[in-house]
Amino acid sequence: MVFSEKFINSDNLFQSMKIHKFITDTIKMGKKGQITIPKIIRDEDSFNEGDTLNITNMPGGDIILQKKHAPTADDKLFEFLEKMPKINWRKAWEEIKAERKQEHR
Amino acid sequence: MNYCADTWFLLKLFDREIKAQELFRRLETKKDRIIVSYVTYGETFKKLFQRGCKESDIESFFILIENTNKVQLIPFDKEIARESAKVSLTFHVPLIDACVAATAKIMACEILLSGDSDFDILAKRKYLKVQSW
Numbered sequence: 001m002v003f004s005e006k007f008i009n010s011d012n013l014f015q016s017m018k019i020h021k022f023i024t025d026t027i028k029m030g031k032k033g034q035i036t037i038p039k040i041i042r043d044e045d046s047f048n049e050g051d052t053l054n055i056t057n058m059p060g061g062d063i064i065l066q067k068k069h070a071p072t073a074d075d076k077l078f079e080f081l082e083k084m085p086k087i088n089w090r091k092a093w094e095e096i097k098a099e100r101k102q103e104h105r
Numbered sequence: 106m107n108y109c110a111d112t113w114f115l116l117k118l119f120d121r122e123i124k125a126q127e128l129f130r131r132l133e134t135k136k137d138r139i140i141v142s143y144v145t146y147g148e149t150f151k152k153l154f155q156r157g158c159k160e161s162d163i164e165s166f167f168i169l170i171e172n173t174n175k176v177q178l179i180p181f182d183k184e185i186a187r188e189s190a191k192v193s194l195t196f197h198v199p200l201i202d203a204c205v206a207a208t209a210k211i212m213a214c215e216i217l218l219s220g221d222s223d224f225d226i227l228a229k230r231k232y233l234k235v236q237s238w
Contacts, residue, residue: 073173074130080169081121087156089120093113096152097221104199 037065108132109140109209110176111219113237115149119166124238128218134174139218142208143181144201185211196232198223209233 025038037047045067047053052068071079117125132139146167153163170176179185181204188207193200202223209217210233217224220237228235 073169077169077173078121078126080165081119084119084162084166085157087116087120087153087158089116089122092116092152092156093220095155096112096116096148100199100201100221100223103201 106137106216107140107212107214108137108236109142109205109212109214109217109233110145111205111217111221112145112148112152113220114139114218115141115145116152118170119149119153129173129175132175137175139176140208140212140214141176141178142185142205143178144204144208146178148201179208179212181208192227192232196226196230198226206233 021044023038023041023044025041027035027038029035041047047067054066054068056064056066058064114125118129129139150163150167153166154160167178171178185204185207188211189200189203192198192206192210193203196203196206198206202221205219206217206224206227208214215234217233217235218237219235224233224235227233
């Protein structure tokens with residue numbers, strides 16, 4: 001599995017560690033690698049049937065399961081801006097300053 | 106914290122300038138907000154349009170920033186107009202600068218986000234605080 005740079009650099013993991021209870025449990029793997037997330041964890045993190053999870057295999061063998069959140073309004077804004085052409089804000093701002101000064105005269 | 110954004114900040118944000126994006130992401134919806142005057146809205150719209158952006162994209166930009174609940178557009182009204190006139194005359198700054206500063210003052214913004222040196226005199230005389238980078 002390829003490491004996701006976004007995941008490693010994000011504060012999400014550390015944020016969730018601060019907010020949620022630290023819970024540890026032992027589970028058994030079933031057929032075809034199926035596992036059940038204990039109810040106490042499902043309740044704590046509001047995991048529901050049909051939710052999508054990200055799975056990350058960390059160096060050293062630890063595996064992290066992370067609930068995939070719906071994009072926030074910020075995410076939507078920045079995703080949109082990624083698609084926009086660069087406008088050279090410095091030049092645009094210089095033009096505006098000149099226009100403001102011209103109107104002042 | 107209440108900020109007031111000049112066109113300078115919105116252009117940086119649109120152009121994905123790192124510090125502008127960081128500041129925007131750091132804002133907490135229930136505690137912080139960015140006030141944008143209709144004057145700033147108009148000036149930003151004009152400049153983005155001049156630089157080849159599609160009208161629909163510019164509209165989307167403003168809708169998306171408002172949807173974050175971190176940005177509030179403020180109409181230009183009589184109170185802001187009067188204050189703008191006073192600011193322009195008192196500090197000898199262009200009327201558009203005065204409109205932005207007056208909006209910041211009337212909306213009780215602690216900080217004006219602008220790289221316009223015309224605001225230096227307003228900051229020096231403690232009319233408002235200005236943040237730039």
